[in-house]
Amino acid sequence: MATITLSNVSKDYGGGPVLRGIDLEIREGEFVALMGPSGCGKSTLLRLIAGLEEPGGGQIHIDGRLVNDVAPKDRDLAMVFQSYALYPHMTVRENMSFALKQRRLPPAEIKAAVEAAAVKLGLTNLLERKPKALSGGQRQRVAMGRAIVRNPKAFLFDEPLSNLDARLREQMRYEIRKLHRELGATSVYVTHDQVEAMTMADRIVALNDGTIQQVGSPQDLYDNPANLFVAGFLGSPPMNFLDATLAPDGALVVEGQTLARVSPPAGPPPTGVASGAVILGLRPERVALAASGEGVPARVDVVEPTGTGRVIHLGLGAQRLKLFIMDTRPLAVGETVGLIVPPGAPLLFDPATGTRVG
CATH class of the missing domain: 3.40.50.300 (P-loop containing nucleotide triphosphate hydrolases)
Structure with a gap:
């Protein structure tokens, strides 16, 4: 050795x-x-x-x-x-x-x-x-x-x-x-x-x-x-990256809707995110579907069965993201579903440098 x-x-x-x-x-x-x-x-x-x-x-x-x-x-x-x-x-x-x-x-x-x-x-x-x-x-x-x-x-x-x-x-x-x-x-x-x-x-x-x-x-x-x-x-399906705005209270706003919340920044934001602009990273398996009528609305574009679960392609305004779920509820293309992003799931990146900032 x-x-x-x-x-x-x-x-x-x-x-x-x-x-x-x-x-x-x-x-x-x-x-x-x-x-x-x-x-x-x-x-x-x-x-x-x-x-x-x-x-x-x-x-x-x-x-x-x-x-x-x-x-x-x-x-x-x-x-x-x-x-x-x-x-x-x-x-x-x-x-x-x-x-x-x-x-x-x-x-x-x-x-x-x-x-x-x-x-x-x-x-x-x-x-x-x-x-x-x-x-x-x-x-x-x-x-x-x-x-x-x-x-x-x-x-x-x-x-x-x-x-x-x-x-x-x-x-x-x-x-x-x-x-x-x-x-x-x-x-x-x-x-x-x-x-x-x-x-x-x-x-x-x-x-x-x-x-x-x-x-x-x-x-x-x-x-x-x-x-x-x-x-x-790393990851399959790969991580979702969404253009987002980080509000002073920790709200992550995507396409005009608060998709998730993080702890408010403890100090001045890193260079490149002073305007509040961030890239929000979400693992497909760490986003859940909400009960009917709850969560942030998104449109179902494609459903891909994988045997062990399903990959759901969603439209959130002009942006796209994927979910990997074990949920077996029927889903139809064009249907509106609700999304829930649990605490700890969001990762934040500086859009200018790509460096992790949160």
Whole structure:
């Protein structure tokens, strides 16, 4: 197990900065997800840790050792790629043992390591097959097994589940997390999928435009997002954002109606909201339908059954929002329903900067 420390790390390929002054400490035995949209710099950051790219500035330490100029093979890290990267002419056993043979380990030790990893991953009956005779999920398990047998200081996962269908992704999420608990190895996992980040990570590093937006536990980022980017990236359906006015008494006025109330500001409002203009963030599952004739009126535009509940698309004047409800009452398109926003549900953001202000 290893600690990984990044200090003011940057990267520029010549067309503008890809990473801008990244500071991050990954603790021993921790599972950290680097999460963000395509182009945010998460895969570049992983490649810098692995040594496949050189940083433009800053320092990378593994277990306290500066590794900026250390070759990838000498960093004692194992990578699992999206593309599996298996040797097609080799059997599963040969693929998993290849790196150990390169180290010239005793054959008995190699055999024991491969078979132990195969048991963990359910590959025992597939050891003599070649990759072409395996499913996508089996190939990914082989790629993981090849990494496990090396007993590295840390595992680096670069979107390893992107090529799998939804059911296999769910299965592999479970298997990767289970393996992490069993091995206790430091793991860094790159993903654009917020479900993967939320369900697997001890901590999430939310990246956008080459900068860290927020670091914390999945639940903390979900409940207490630092800005509009983090709030909108996590959650399905995503958070609603409404243009609102914050009155001195704490009333949040949307389209001329008081949709919710918050505690009145304790002091001068932050720069950018002095006029009372805010962006109101509401999680779809934290807004309720009122009893008939009560609540703030909104128009039903679309009803989407999901099996476990329903996503209701609503019109509130010129603005739109979604609800996720378990309520089974009949709803018709065009019908007017009432909304109730409970205390604690509203999140407030500065419209000028996107920063969380309440």
